[in-house]
Amino acid sequence: MIWQDVVVRLPLGDEVLASGLAAGFGVTPEAVLVHRGAADFPERGDAKIVCVVSERAEGFRSVMSLYTFLDSHLGDDPVTVVKRFAQAAGTACLLSDDSPDPYSMILIGATGEVVRVNIDVELLDAKGEYHLKD
DSSP, rough: OOOEEESSSOOOOHHHHHHHHHHTTTTTTEEEEEEOOOOSOOOOOTTEEEEEEHHHSSOOOOEEEEOOOOSSOSSSOOOHHHHHHHHHHHEEEEOOSSOOOTEEEEEOOSOOEEEEBBBHHHHHHHHOOBOOOO
């Protein structure tokens, strides 16, 4: 099932994404499948977490669409899961803040700090790129 989209500041390799997501969700890296490109959904095999990655040219560089197939989902909220991912992967992430404003998000830093931010409307709408609004 679809879990969440997470926007990642740095472009990361598949191994770093898998190990970071494993830390975030409390599974082994082998239980995470990383797939680049959204053309088709990958065969998940035994994967408990599927991460479909799409890249951006500038700003926050990757969007991870996360799907979970856990038998019993962790009781952790998305901020806690993404905070563990950000710390393990060493990068900042953006996460929806579930507000009605689509340009308001939660920024989770590589060291775990959490702050509400606004995204640059023009760049997101024109180029699909995530940039923090000044």
